[in-house]
Amino acid sequence: AQSVAQPEDQVNVAEGNPLTVKCTYSVSGNPYLFWYVQYPNRGLQFLLKYITGDNLVKGSYGFEAEFNKSQTSFHLKKPSALVSDSALYFCAVRHSSNTGKLIFGQGTTLQVKP
Amino acid sequence: GAVVSQHPSWVICKSGTSVKIECRSLDFQATTMFWYRQFPKQSLMLMATSNEGSKATYEQGVEKDKFLINHASLTLSTLTVTSAHPEDSSFYICSALMTGQLYEQYFGPGTRLTVT
Numbered sequence: 001a002q003s004v005a006q007p008e009d010q011v012n013v014a015e016g017n018p019l020t021v022k023c024t025y026s027v028s029g030n031p032y033l034f035w036y037v038q039y040p041n042r043g044l045q046f047l048l049k050y051i052t053g054d055n056l057v058k059g060s061y062g063f064e065a066e067f068n069k070s071q072t073s074f075h076l077k078k079p080s081a082l083v084s085d086s087a088l089y090f091c092a093v094r095h096s097s098n099t100g101k102l103i104f105g106q107g108t109t110l111q112v113k114p
Numbered sequence: 115g116a117v118v119s120q121h122p123s124w125v126i127c128k129s130g131t132s133v134k135i136e137c138r139s140l141d142f143q144a145t146t147m148f149w150y151r152q153f154p155k156q157s158l159m160l161m162a163t164s165n166e167g168s169k170a171t172y173e174q175g176v177e178k179d180k181f182l183i184n185h186a187s188l189t190l191s192t193l194t195v196t197s198a199h200p201e202d203s204s205f206y207i208c209s210a211l212m213t214g215q216l217y218e219q220y221f222g223p224g225t226r227l228t229v230t
Contacts, residue, residue, distance in 0.1 A: 032217060043120075043207050043221040044158075051217060090157065099163060099171075100146055100211045102219060106157045 002027045004093050006105035013081045013112055021076040021108045023065075023091030032094035033074045034102065035065055037087045044090065050074060061085070081112045117141055118210050120222035127198055127229055134194045135225045137208030143188040144210035148219065149181075152205045164191040188213065198229040 003026045013019045025031055032051050036044040048059025055067045065076045074091060089108050095101035117140040127133050137147055145166050150158040162183050163171040170183035180202075182194040191210075195202050205226050209219040 034218075036221070041205070041224065041226065043118075043223040044209075045221070046218065049218060088155075094217070100217075100219065101148070101160065101163065104157045107155075109155070 002093060002096060002103050004091050004103050004105040006089075006091055006108045008108050009106075010109045010111060013110070015083050015112055015114050016080050019078050019081040019085070019110065019112070021089050021091075021110060023074045023076065023105055024072050025074060025091075025093045026072065027093055028096055031067075031072075031074075033065075033067065034092040034094075035059065035063070035074075035076050036090045036092065038090065038107075039087050047076070047089075081110075083112050083114055086110055086112045116212065116220045118208065118220045118222040120206075120208055120225050122225060123223060124226040125228070127227070129199055129229055130197055132194055132196045133198055133227060134192055135206055135208075135227075137191045137193070137210070137222050139189045139210045139212075139220070142210075142220075143213045144191075145188060145213045146211040147185060147191040148209045148211075149183060149191070149193050150207045150209070152207060152224075154205075158207060161193075195227065198227070200229045203227055203229045 005024045034049045035047040050057050050067045058064045091105040092102040119138045121136045147164040149161045161176045164183045164185040166185045172178045185191040207224045209221045
């Protein structure tokens with residue numbers, strides 16, 4: 001069965017420090033992976049995706065993610081965190097049914113303190 | 115580009131009444147739209163897949179007679195919560211797949227439903 005795991009409910013980091021939000025996945029076949037961010041009472045905003053190609057994917061707002069096939073991971077990273085990055089982050093993988101459905105992780109709250 | 119809107123953004127209704135939520139793709143056509151439900155500080159739960167011109171596909175455990183989905187055009191899907199009860203109170207989010215693409219869902223801003 002396909003699944004996505006975000007092992008940390010919350011990540012705390014000081015402003016200016018690098019941040020990492022972890023994601024591991026389990027899929028059959030090639031994974032199509034996504035990161036979304038959600039601010040309170042808002043919908044999801046797309047950050048980046050991995051379909052194929054370079055393992056390091058660059059996305060919006062200075063975020064990037066590294067696809068690691070051997071470790072089945074797709075961790076989200078940013079070199080220097082901003083207080084405004086504080087939000088709920090979701091990792092997702094496309095369902096193998098080819099219907100476009102996504103399977104979401106449970107979400108990780110990122111708290112960036114000044 | 116690729117903007118999805120939802121209306122209303124929030125609604126309060128009395129128990130037993132029905133509420134309709136609209137999801138529109140503003141600048142693209144969407145053969146497929148998805149409806150999600152989200153509880154506070156939790157992940158998104160897929161309720162159903164809405165396909166233009168055909169019946170929606172509901173996820174296991176979702177009552178299709180309670181959550182009516184209509185996708186009558188390539189830019190509009192509606193979710194009607196029938197005979198709403200307080201336990202239906204939640205944040206409902208829709209997303210849309212651009213016709214011909216299977217990779218990226220574009221999400222609406224969500225609708226907060228409170229049933230009193």
